[in-house]
Amino acid sequence: MPSKRIAVVGAGGFAREVAWLISDIAHDQSRQKLAATMEVAGFLVSDPTKVSERDSDILGDFSWLEKNHVDGLAMGIGSPEVRLRLSQELKRRFPRIPWPALIHPSVKYHESCQFQEGVTIGAGTIATVNVKIEEFAMVNLSCTIAHEATIGAGSVVNPMAAISGGVTIGKGVLVGSHAAILQYISIGDHAVVGSGAMVIKDVAQHTTVMGVPARGVPRAPLKSANNLEPVPNLTLSPASRQVI
Numbered sequence: 144m145p146s147k148r149i150a151v152v153g154a155g156g157f158a159r160e161v162a163w164l165i166s167d168i169a170h171d172q173s174r175q176k177l178a179a180t181m182e183v184a185g186f187l188v189s190d191p192t193k194v195s196e197r198d199s200d201i202l203g204d205f206s207w208l209e210k211n212h213v214d215g216l217a218m219g220i221g222s223p224e225v226r227l228r229l230s231q232e233l234k235r236r237f238p239r240i241p242w243p244a245l246i247h248p249s250v251k252y253h254e255s256c257q258f259q260e261g262v263t264i265g266a267g268t269i270a271t272v273n274v275k276i277e278e279f280a281m282v283n284l285s286c287t288i289a290h291e292a293t294i295g296a297g298s299v300v301n302p303m304a305a306i307s308g309g310v311t312i313g314k315g316v317l318v319g320s321h322a323a324i325l326q327y328i329s330i331g332d333h334a335v336v337g338s339g340a341m342v343i344k345d346v347a348q349h350t351t352v353m354g355v356p357a358r359g360v361p362r363a364p365l366k367s368a369n370n371l372e373p374v375p376n377l378t379l380s381p382a383s384r385q386v387i
């Protein structure tokens with residue numbers, strides 16, 4: 144049975160981590176003898192003139208998808224704003240190419256959790272019950288996401304963050320590594336929570352907070368974020384979470 148070929152959007156370090164995530168899922172599927180596994184087709188970027196020496200070799204820009212077949216796309220970019228912008232652009236240009244949710248085999252979660260299209264969850268993360276992670280959000284390595292927490296579209300939760308029960312994270316939010324967000328706190332759209340912050344109060348949209356306890360400074364609204372069109376919701380059934 145041939146593998147499903149997945150192209151990774153981006154070519155930097157995070158894109159390579161997503162490629163590794165895909166290969167770990169593939170090894171797990173082949174261990175379980177599932178009908179189809181997956182492999183990385185390569186890396187695609189929006190603008191090849193901006194590829195740096197830190198980036199991997201690329202297949203080309205997004206027009207490569209006009210002449211070549213892939214079975215799915217994976218978002219390999221760590222900036223929430225860019226994740227939202229590029230996912231919308233690619234869905235508009237290539238509406239038939241799916242974005243499978245990529246959940247590392249070591250992730251522990253209850254069946255009540257919902258992971259929408261384009262979500263990536265790195266190794267070692269635990270999501271408990273009724274957690275909702277919306278389209279194109281990313282939860283990185285070894286995070287904890289407790290009961291009824293919601294992570295909005297395109298948001299990025301970096302390694303070792305602790306998201307308590309009932310927390311609501313809006314769309315396009317960055318939660319830095321090792322940050323902790325206490326129970327039932329809301330984080331507004333496009334906010335930033337600095338690494339190591341301890342968030343004990345709600346955070347307004349477009350605000351950056353840092354420190355213990357976290358304190359905020361307002362940020363200018365991000366143009367790219369304000370011009371976004373809504374991304375249609377698509378909830379995958381549990382069986383389709385890793386296999387396309």
Ligand SMILES: CC(C)(COP(=O)(O)OP(=O)(O)OC[C@H]1O[C@@H](n2cnc3c(N)ncnc32)[C@H](O)[C@@H]1OP(=O)(O)O)[C@@H](O)C(=O)NCCC(=O)NCCS
Pocket residue numbers: 283301302318319320335336337338339340351352353354
């Ligand atoms: C919060 C953050 C976005 C701020 O970035 P920035 O706007 O570029 O901030 P700067 O580096 O210019 O620092 C501005 C000030 O904030 C302080 N600061 C920056 N990050 C901080 C943090 N996480 N906690 C406390 N203070 C912080 C700096 O010391 C500096 O203080 P000063 O003006 O008194 O010198 C960034 O520091 C951060 O924490 N990003 C998350 C990174 C992450 O998760 N990495 C893991 C990747 S896998």
